[in-house]
Amino acid sequence: MRILFCSKYPPIQGGESAKAYWLAEALAQKGHEVTVITNAFEVEPAYEIKLEQAGLDVLLKSRVKLRSTLQIGVPRFIPRTNPYCEKLLSICLEEHETRRFDLIFAWYLLPYGVAALTASCLTGVPYCVRHAGSDVTRLLAHPYLNRILLQVLTSASGVFTSGRIQGYLRELGCRRTFATPTVPAAEFSPIGESANLYDEFGVTADPGKCALFLGKLSRGKGAQQLFAAAELVQHSCILVAGAGEELTDYKAALSGHLSKSVMFIGAVPPWRVPSLMRAVRAVIVPEYNFGVAPHRSAIPLEAVLCGTPVLISDQIAGHYGDVSKLLRPVNVTDRRELARAIDDAVASPKLAVESCRDARRSVGVFEDHVAAIEQQLKSVLQ
Template sequence: MASQPHVLLIAERFPPDIGGLARSGARTAGALVKLGAQVDVLAWTRAAAPGSLQTVDDAGTVTPFARGVTLHRLGLFGSTDLSMQHTLDVLGYLHAKRRYDLVWGHYLSPPGFLAVVFAESVGIASTVSARGNDVDQLMFPPGDFARLLWTLQRADVLTAASADLGRKMSMLLGRDPGVEVIPNAVDTEVFSPGPADPALRARLGIAPEEVVLGFSGELRHKKGLPFLLSALSDVRRSRPACLLIIGEVRARDAEHLVAFRAEHPEDAARIVISGPLDTPEAIAAHVRVCDIYLQPSLWEGMPNALLEAMACARPVIASDAGGIPEAVDHGHNGFIVPKALLNHLGQACLDVLSLPPEHRIALGTAARRRIEERFQATAEAEVLRRVLARAIPKGSS
């Protein structure tokens, strides 16, 4: 491997975008810097003029996860085909200036596909990372199965956020390509157990007697938005409760909230949305406000937000989507509701709330222990080091 490999990571979403995909991209880039790599990130944005390229010399000014990373933001055009063709031109421009050894596609499409196309066009290595429902989206119509398969076949190294995603990639290829599972790393100093901040509860407008059901990230259909809303109604029929969304609702899914407000105005009035938060510390403080953390996803890789809630020793209820069962052991450190039965999420919340306080504390303690054992930066760094060694063999430049 080159003594200081130069890596370009292509990301569809990157801070200040919210959500697990953006945070995991920043964290991967920052972790590669800590391993001695020079790291550039190319991320798309609709906040800049179409086709414009903006460079931030140290992405640590954007997010603490990516200190030492050079961030290039590229404004998207109205159509995907124009944006991708222009992106290839920009990649060529950046490579001529900065001479990359490895291109890393963070999510299979379009970042992964573009990473492999560009790497092959200039004769350098590529790796792609499956992060969430990207495999499922491309497998079935209207997804592009041919492009998915080509990307998996041609990348030098395949990585995934969970063993479940790795198995799906191997199944599609009909062989074991040696998928490297990169465990999401949680900062357990920031995301740590502790009492809820009464001042924060008051600022959010949460009444003293209300139970707080929590969700963190960008809420949308695939994250179980309809089931969160129905769970709130179910719980509120038995006791005062609110739903705290730590982040925001994706704009195109906001119609679910509009319909819910029309049918259940009193329940809808108890949906508290924090909006985007600037720091991990602020996110952690909001997570500690939650009495139960909910992750009723329909599709998943390995959700960062769930792991952060477990690190904060919150009782968690999650679906069995993707890699979630790799983190949550039902009845030991949280509870699993099968995807097919998520209409019972509200009853599951009531069941957890009826547990003795010492039982809920024990659940949180076990959840915290799981994060400390499997989802620390040291485990992530070990796999990233192996990926670099496989993609850029020793002595290459």
């Protein structure tokens, strides 16, 4: 198939961007012609993965053809705005002139789904859309966005969703829905290289005492609770692999304790996450009152598959099926309990390889997951 992704993508940080990357790469490796149109190189600095040349090469020398909108060259007009949707749409139409796509796959409703809907109307190419939790809890409910986003969902030839809200989407009038679980890529395994924390990230702390927080720095992700506990840890160094609008505030608040217990290493591209998870002693997922009911971070699954113990907020620990028994729930609102749990986890052994294999059997094999999506996309064209 010739597939056009219109999507979040690295260097945008976050789980949806990473999932789109792994799927696009996997489909390309199976012989499909995959083109990704994104606005990733316009992402706000607070949510950008800072890529050096090696990271850019991973993206630009891939089997996946990548094109991003840029901030330069757009004439000024009043009222001033950045016409993301229009720029994405224009590139979609340009690429279709030469590649004649069979299918458009939009990942996230705004602006990618709107661009895909319009491109489909103009070219006759069917489109599918994959939504995130915030799409249906925040954006779809907004009075200025509801009608167009509802049209994106109901006009799509297929909507990729979670089983928990599949029925709701059918009630909205979606023609065809596919419940697709989160299945981490095969790279998330206990077998593989571990990152050299000093050479790759400048970490001077003992790797045997490092725990990892991965993701956006926001209150809903538990950053506030994590940094409150960081002041009390005794034997651990918390590596913060993420960014966000509140990063400067957190750094300022931690300035006196920074060098001892916390080190900020920046947002990490998805292809470096598995080796980073293998290199640390524990992964911390302190998510608390996130505000998106269908949300389920992939980070606990990825860490367990890499053999790394996971400290997780007791508010969400039960959301992971059979894998939940391998997680370590903790009350993240009690900073003393969380600090003790971090120190204990760092001192604990890694998960047994057999436990990782059990987890993989539970969450599914990535190659099978890709094959299922491949068949679902083909069914849309029949």
